[in-house]
Amino acid sequence: MARQRKMQFNVTEEEYQILKEYSEKKELSMAEILRDYIKTLAPSSKK
Numbered sequence: 001m002a003r004q005r006k007m008q009f010n011v012t013e014e015e016y017q018i019l020k021e022y023s024e025k026k027e028l029s030m031a032e033i034l035r036d037y038i039k040t041l042a043p044s045s046k047k
Helices: 013-026 030-040
Strands: none
Touching: 013 030
C-alpha cells in the first residue's frame, strides 16, 4: 500500500530517546514502530 499522508509532530527529548532506543532494540525504524502502533488502534465507529 502506498503511503499518501505525511505526519509531523513534536516530542520531548525524553520521548524521542525512548522511541529511538526501542527502535534500535527491535531493529526497526522509528516510523515503522509508530505505524505498527497505529495498526493496533481500534477503528472508529462512525454513524
